[in-house]
Amino acid sequence: MKELFLRSVFGLLYVTLIVFLVYYNFSPILFIIFGVLALHELGKILNFSPSEVRFWYLIFILGFLPWILTVSLNTLFDEIPFLSPYISWVHSSGVGQGIISFFQWRWLWILVSFIIVIIRFYSKRWSAYLPAAYIILPFVLACEVELSDQDFEISPILYIFLSMWVFDTFSYIVGKLFGRHPVIPAISPGKTWEGLFGGLAGLLALNYALYSAHLLPFQYAFTGFLLAVVLGVFAFLGDMFESKLKRTAGIKDSGTIIPGHGGILDRIDSFLFAAPAFYFLYPILLKL
Numbered sequence: 001m002k003e004l005f006l007r008s009v010f011g012l013l014y015v016t017l018i019v020f021l022v023y024y025n026f027s028p029i030l031f032i033i034f035g036v037l038a039l040h041e042l043g044k045i046l047n048f049s050p051s052e053v054r055f056w057y058l059i060f061i062l063g064f065l066p067w068i069l070t071v072s073l074n075t076l077f078d079e080i081p082f083l084s085p086y087i088s089w090v091h092s093s094g095v096g097q098g099i100i101s102f103f104q105w106r107w108l109w110i111l112v113s114f115i116i117v118i119i120r121f122y123s124k125r126w127s128a129y130l131p132a133a134y135i136i137l138p139f140v141l142a143c144e145v146e147l148s149d150q151d152f153e154i155s156p157i158l159y160i161f162l163s164m165w166v167f168d169t170f171s172y173i174v175g176k177l178f179g180r181h182p183v184i185p186a187i188s189p190g191k192t193w194e195g196l197f198g199g200l201a202g203l204l205a206l207n208y209a210l211y212s213a214h215l216l217p218f219q220y221a222f223t224g225f226l227l228a229v230v231l232g233v234f235a236f237l238g239d240m241f242e243s244k245l246k247r248t249a250g251i252k253d254s255g256t257i258i259p260g261h262g263g264i265l266d267r268i269d270s271f272l273f274a275a276p277a278f279y280f281l282y283p284i285l286l287k288l
Helices: 002-023 027-045 050-078 081-092 094-103 106-120 126-148 156-178 193-212 221-249 264-286
Strands: none
Touching (some): 027 264, 156 221
16 A cells, blocks of 8 residues: 555656646756666666766766757746846847857757767777667657647647556556466566557547547547557557666666656656657658
């Protein structure tokens, strides 16, 4: 009973934090918090040295500067009236325009960061590069989703998180009640085909409800169903990938920062695969 209570309370706090920060356009700040925590946990799983972990902290934070300056700070300044005159001057001045123009080259900034990474870890084991592909790039693509979207009636980032929560919940419940056939027992015996299809069914129901409420920008319900299936499959792959990392390291949870839930990687493993899938698939689906 105590474990269930802790799981419920901290699960609610986790959801509230995400909804609050994303709703007020602070998603880059949210991703930095999650990213730093995830890098810390991944460093332990992969046996990184403290200097390697600190290096990834630096690359991640520096790499996210353009998104912080183009998304979160503008929102923050709008919420603080007495700063408005100063911010207006920064925007109108030559220096301010130069800074803004510089940080609009977001992908060049990321490219330079990745070149630094390659130089830093050249000729080392392949896992030394994993944080870039597994954590940093998905969060960067998620920020691009938030910046580029003009059609969703709700935040697309909230939509992805909501989809992951629904998929995980239905997968867990259906898997517990009816799970008999493991998908990949060598990696995660508890993940069953019944749970996978239960999660997909939950996503289809969610997308139908959002489509019926005119919250999805698609002309046909089938388009939303296709997006739901793709997100569900990639969420499952993200879960299995993290399970493989943990099994290789001989641990059950990636961390203990969220009582009753484990580490932050245990909570965002699905998101790290689903967000890039959404980034690449969503523009295609809009044309259907």
